[in-house]
Amino acid sequence: MSGGKESERLAKNITVRQALARSGLIPLEARVLLAHVLTKDRAWLAAHTEAALNVDDARSFEALARRRRDGVPIAYLTGRREFYGLDLEITPEVLIPRPESEILVDFALARVSEEQAARLLDLGSVSGAVALAIAHLRPSARVIGVDVSLSAVALARRNAARLGIANIEFIESNWFDRVPPIAFELIAANPPYVADSDPHLAQGDLRFEPALALKGGLDGLDSIRRIVADANGHLKSGGWLAIEHGHDQAGIVQDLLRRVGFGEIETRRDLAGILRTTWGELP
Numbered sequence: 001m002s003g004g005k006e007s008e009r010l011a012k013n014i015t016v017r018q019a020l021a022r023s024g025l026i027p028l029e030a031r032v033l034l035a036h037v038l039t040k041d042r043a044w045l046a047a048h049t050e051a052a053l054n055v056d057d058a059r060s061f062e063a064l065a066r067r068r069r070d071g072v073p074i075a076y077l078t079g080r081r082e083f084y085g086l087d088l089e090i091t092p093e094v095l096i097p098r099p100e101s102e103i104l105v106d107f108a109l110a111r112v113s114e115e116q117a118a119r120l121l122d123l124g125s126v127s128g129a130v131a132l133a134i135a136h137l138r139p140s141a142r143v144i145g146v147d148v149s150l151s152a153v154a155l156a157r158r159n160a161a162r163l164g165i166a167n168i169e170f171i172e173s174n175w176f177d178r179v180p181p182i183a184f185e186l187i188a189a190n191p192p193y194v195a196d197s198d199p200h201l202a203q204g205d206l207r208f209e210p211a212l213a214l215k216g217g218l219d220g221l222d223s224i225r226r227i228v229a230d231a232n233g234h235l236k237s238g239g240w241l242a243i244e245h246g247h248d249q250a251g252i253v254q255d256l257l258r259r260v261g262f263g264e265i266e267t268r269r270d271l272a273g274i275l276r277t278t279w280g281e282l283p
Contacts, residue, residue, distance in 0.1 A: 014058050017049040023065040029074060030065065036078045037061045073205040084133035088159050093151040095213035096205065097129035100244065100270035103277040104188040105133045107242045107268075111186060112138050119182055121234065122146065123175060123189040123227060126213060128156030128168075130188055135160075135168040145170040146179060149212060175223070176230045183236035190244045191223035192216040220246055221253075228256045235282045242279035250275035 014022075016034065023030040031042050037060045038044075038053075053061070064077050075081040075096045081088050083097040084105050090096060104122075112118045112134075118141045122131035125145035135143040145168065147153050156170040173179055175191075193216045200206055201214060216222050224243060231241045241262065245253050250267045257265050262280030270276035 014053050015049065016045055016051050016053065019053055019058060019061055020045075023061070024069050025065055029068060032074055033064045033068065033077060034061050036080075037064065071204070071207060073208055076208060081127070081129075083127075083129040084136075086129070086132055086136065086159075086163060088127050088129055088132070089155060089162070090127055091151070091155055092208065093149070093210060094126040094155055095209050097127060100272075100274075100276050101130055101190055102133075103268050103270060104130050104190065104242055104244060105137075107240075107277065107279060108134045108186055108188055109137055111240060112141055114138060115140055116185075117141065118185040120144070121179065121182075121184045121187045123187065124191045124213075124223075125156050125170060126152045126190075128159045128170060130190060131156070131168055131170070132159060132163060132165055134188070135165050136163070139167055141167060143168040144179065144182075146173045146175065148172065148174045149210075152213075175226055176234055179234060182234070184234055184239055185236060186240045186242070187227075187231055187235060188242050189224075189227050191227060193220045193224060193244070193246045193249060195220040221249065224249070224253060225256060228253075228260060232260060232282060237282060239282050240279055241282070242277060244277050247274045247276070250278055253278040254280075 019034060020030045031045055035042050035045055037057050067077060073096055075090045076092045079090055081090045081097050084102055120134060120141055120143045122145040125131050125147045128145055131143050131145035145156055150172050153170045153172045160168050171178055192214050194214045196215045196218060224245060243253055254265050257280040263283055264281040267275050267278040
């Protein structure tokens with residue numbers, strides 16, 4: 001029997017249970033990818049372990065499993081990522097949203113009430129994750145998301161339209177360059193903060209993510225320095241600036257904020273215990 005016919009025969013007879021077992025992936029990742037291929041949820045997989053896969057689905061799953069074994073992030077394989085309860089479209093042209101970035105959302109929600117017609121700015125929006133989560137939960141606010149990447153801006157706009165979030169706009173801008181002359185109540189920033197020579201850039205998921213969204217210069221702080229230096233001109237008195245940063249940058253970011261007049265400076269740890277997000281208030 002030819003290799004092609006044998007492959008087809010095996011594909012016709014493979015079950016959900018067998019496909020998962022043969023994938024070479026950890027069980028959770030295998031279930032996520034197979035559920036994506038079959039357009040089912042993981043509960044369905046658990047209840048239909050002996051269901052047979054058709055040829056196309058078996059081949060699609062094996063192709064995705066092979067790419068995952070090569071290290072391609074799950075979010076790029078499925079084109080989806082959940083963030084703060086929102087189902088976001090993700091492409092390989094943008095950074096994958098991280099759980100630690102939810103601290104920026106928590107911070108904004110704690111300082112802006114549901115009824116407040118606040119104006120908020122999200123710098124480094126990429127897929128729109130932080131901006132969309134804030135806008136979704138604070139419908140009276142006006143949120144502007146900014147990214148230097150045109151493909152990221154287009155993706156963020158698609159996510160907003162698909163999710164039906166209307167109190168938001170996304171603009172292409174190199175940080176504040178094209179931001180409207182508005183005094184914002186709050187600015188959330190998630191800039192690139194990895195040093196250009198950091199060896200982690202050649203490891204894990206980072207190998208596949210866009211360098212533009214990761215590399216922050218010689219010490220990783222180029223964009224953070226610019227944001228802190230320029231933020232005063234875009235915040236109202238009593239406004240807040242919150243910045244996500246690297247594990248060893250909290251002290252430097254605190255000093256940068258202090259030097260330009262921010263007070264009430266505080267740093268929050270992420271779920272891994274890493275000092276991840278620092279904010280301050282403009283007097």
